[in-house]
Amino acid sequence: MATGKTQSQYIVITMQDNGGAARDITCSVDTIGGIGITNDEIDVSTFCDTVHQYLAGLGDANLTLGGPFNNTAQTGAHVVFTGLADNKETEVVIKIGIRGAPTTGDPKWTGTFTKTSYIVNADLNGAVKWSATLRPAFGQAAPVWGTI
Numbered sequence: 001m002a003t004g005k006t007q008s009q010y011i012v013i014t015m016q017d018n019g020g021a022a023r024d025i026t027c028s029v030d031t032i033g034g035i036g037i038t039n040d041e042i043d044v045s046t047f048c049d050t051v052h053q054y055l056a057g058l059g060d061a062n063l064t065l066g067g068p069f070n071n072t073a074q075t076g077a078h079v080v081f082t083g084l085a086d087n088k089e090t091e092v093v094i095k096i097g098i099r100g101a102p103t104t105g106d107p108k109w110t111g112t113f114t115k116t117s118y119i120v121n122a123d124l125n126g127a128v129k130w131s132a133t134l135r136p137a138f139g140q141a142a143p144v145w146g147t148i
Helices: 075-082
Strands: 011-016 022-024 037-045 054-060 063-068 089-096 107-122 128-136 144-147
Touching: 037 107, 075 107
Parallel strands: none
Antiparallel strands: 011 022, 011 089, 037 054, 063 128, 089 107, 107 128, 107 144
């Protein structure tokens, strides 16, 4: 396991299709809109405080992905996202290789999500792009950072 800085070419993204098979959608993705959990900020300040005081509230793991339109069978994002039934749980795993293909000891983000949106956009320059939002699935454990 290498340590230190890396670059996006060493990210691998897998996602379960409607049948539960893990599909590598990496070649359909050029944007990840943040990986991690954000918490509500609960203001617990009082008249005695000189600055606001906060506690972390409920967490959320709003995962957004996007990229060029790709309808390749089994691995194209269009095929995987449009094939997911409403409220279907899908496991997403994002592996981050450190200056090389992801390997044992490298970080990974894993969670069970529900697709809440899948949108295809086009512009006059010829680009056809997609974007999707995934939210933590009902009744499932919170997404977590771990290692491969």
